[in-house]
Amino acid sequence: MKSLIFRTASDYLLPLLLLFSIFLLLRGHYEPGGGFVGGLVASMAFLIHSFAYGLTQTRKIIRVNPGYLMPVGLLLALVAGIAPWFVGLPFLTGLWFSEPLRFIGAVSSVLVFDIGVYLVVIGTTLTIFFSISESV
């Protein structure tokens, strides 16, 4: 799809969608959103980019092989899970900073878990998509 309109639109959509995905990720704990939806939106952004510019360009802007995002995300989720062990609480207990941070809001180990999910979703979706479009 080499149309000029689509390319121009995708130039704007990529940063917008990525920002939106981070917004979704951060508001996740108490309001609708979270790592899964955020990750889907982010991978959508890269998908649109790859439709407009082709796979090689998209790979270039992502830089890392999306397959590596999966273990990184899983590791983050695991760290968030076992962090409470070090303060004598059971697995997966949410640890919260007492004061909410500026812009980000309340930060906790739950957020780290969500970021892990976010990365896993991006990694999985992009790996599936890239391997399908490469083999077609």
Place this chain on the structure above:
Amino acid sequence: MINNLTILPIVFQFLAGIILLFCWGKIGIQKTLSILLSLISVGIAIWMFDTTWKQGIQISHAGNWDSPFGISFVSDVFGATMVLLASLSGLAVSMFASGSLRKERIQFGFFPILHYLLMGLMGAFLAGDIFNLYVWFEVVIISSFVLLTLGGKKKQLEGAMKYVSLNLLASSLFLVGIGFIYGLTGTLNFADVALKIAEIPNRGLVNATAGIFFVAFGIKSAIFPLYFWLPAAYHTPPAAVSAIFGGLMTKLGVYSIIRCFTLMFGGDEFLGPLFSVVAGLTILTGGMGALLQKSMNKTFGYLIICHIGFIMAGFGMFTELAIMGAVFYLIHDIVVKTNLFMISGLVLKMNGTENIHELGGMYRNHALLSLLLAIPLFSLVGFPPLSGFWSKIFLIQGGLESREFFLIGAIILGSFLTLWVVGKIWLEVFWKKAENLPKQADGKYFHQMSAANRWLMVFPIFFLASVSLFIGLGAEHIIEVSRKISSDLMDTGPYIQAVLGNQITQP
């Protein structure tokens, strides 16, 4: 006793999977790491078992939400024993896979998925909540789909189709059953369900729910008449995969049946006869099916079914002695069945075929190795003093006690059929002269492999054979463990008290 580390075996397998994912494509590193991590996992499992044995039931509430609301992970002696056996089999299979698997399979992520499969199994053995059990079942099933189809041969895909469709059916039935339980009791925690389900006046509905669970787990554990997917699927993947499937996957179904029907629907009047009939028929159909097979793997597949029947028979009798026998049998069976599939993999590598009519001359060519292979084969039959012997004695004693003569007959006939089958394998594969071995196998022969790989294939067989020998010769330890497990299963009070203790003491 609250112990935050109850969940450690699961978390460790998860970590192992992640570490191996980071080494995607680096085959040598993956092999070494997988063996090393499995070794540590065995250490963790031993520690878990030891703590549970000495200090009683260990509990962890995920997310610090108290049980019945949160998800509890409970390690009683039964669960801890199963975790220990799973990690032992996992270690053996990890070694065997390092030695025998082809490069392409490892490249597409065999080892990470193996560790995720083990994670699912351990999760299921430690779950204290029926919905959590379902989730672990799904983890196990998804990993097993990948393992089963890895390599993508036509035969494999055909077996996988049967396996997938039946397991999905079983999963949906399981989910329906969980819905019923939740509707009836408003809780999903095993201990809480056990307390509440006893007070429900509508016994018909409870029995129907129990029936749904029985069918769902029955499909997964391959009991009569729901077993036909097993021989169709288990002989298609490489030996390392069949080994973990044959050793542990069907046992997961049996474990769930035992857990649900002792704890939740404890000693139901409606299920006793059903268990007995199904167990007897499972033994007979499995044994007779095994007689007819030409392929070693398929024979062992049918023997799995036959021996699932033995375990079910113990629960059909439902006396403490019989359950002790069944638990002993379960412990012995996991080790032996894992080993059997590895043996047939080894025989296949050595001769290029696993058709017992074509095979032969193993004893003449490899006398020492044949003696090693004899240990698991004859443990399976239950030659005294090998490991199968003791459990059958207890099962038969239990049968005499509860006057279940049909089951005793089935067990004796089943043992006889097993003896016949194993005798036939011994005769054909080990004693007979090899005449029509295929000229060229696909892949390397055993003697063309490097010495390290050959050791990696033989050592796990030796390792599990020595575990079987220990179970047989050191039977008093295993009897002690099985007795503890069976008394726990018969009297669920301590389990319920341990899980819900804080609620019961509070006003």
